[in-house]
Amino acid sequence: MTEPENKALSYIATETDPASLLQIARNAQGKSPSVEKAALRRLAEVSAKHMPGTVEHACWQMVHAVEALRRLNGRKVPRMNRMRAKIEKDGEIGALEYCARKKTDGFDEVMDYGTPELTAEAIALRHASHFSSAALAAAQSRLEQRGVQFDPRGNIV
Numbered sequence: 001m002t003e004p005e006n007k008a009l010s011y012i013a014t015e016t017d018p019a020s021l022l023q024i025a026r027n028a029q030g031k032s033p034s035v036e037k038a039a040l041r042r043l044a045e046v047s048a049k050h051m052p053g054t055v056e057h058a059c060w061q062m063v064h065a066v067e068a069l070r071r072l073n074g075r076k077v078p079r080m081n082r083m084r085a086k087i088e089k090d091g092e093i094g095a096l097e098y099c100a101r102k103k104t105d106g107f108d109e110v111m112d113y114g115t116p117e118l119t120a121e122a123i124a125l126r127h128a129s130h131f132s133s134a135a136l137a138a139a140q141s142r143l144e145q146r147g148v149q150f151d152p153r154g155n156i157v
Contacts, residue, residue: 001034008035016046022068029072036072037115043068044118055130058123059092065118066106080106093130100124100135103142116148117156125154 001009008024012035015021025039045052048060063080070078083106086095099106099120110118121139124131131139143150150156 005032005035008032009038012038012042015042018043018047018064018068021046022071025068025072033114037113040065040068040072040113041115041118055096055123055127056092058127059087059096059120062096062106062110062118062120062123063087065115066109069109069113096120096123097131097135100131100139102138107142111146111148116143116146119143122148122150122154122156125150128154 008028012021012024015024021039021043025036025043028036028039044061044065047064048057050056050060063083066080066083067078083095083099086098090098100123104120107119107121110116116122121143124135124139125143128136140150148156
């Protein structure tokens, strides 16, 4: 890793402004995948307003990550309007349960980007006690089909 990349990563680790982090990710596109992904992950982390470590926080991290990824890719409508409506109707756990049981466009987008930890499937496995056995089996199968390995606690290895 180069010195400028190391400096960028250090800056990203302390930055709390989502707009600044999105701009860093844009600037790193095609130049430094590690900086780009670090900025996206940090953007998702600081944008989620719930207590870190909770299912709710992880759910909103996923939403913000997918929306930022869509902005980076120039999508006309980057917001996850259906997911946001599902969260409002069924709560974060209900929305994640639905996504874990049924493959979504967001899954492919996040997997293709190389951040499997930000999928509903990975969130369900990390917080298994909140999800049905059917959702967990579907999540595990979908991730395994894409070559993702995880430990018994659902953390990606």
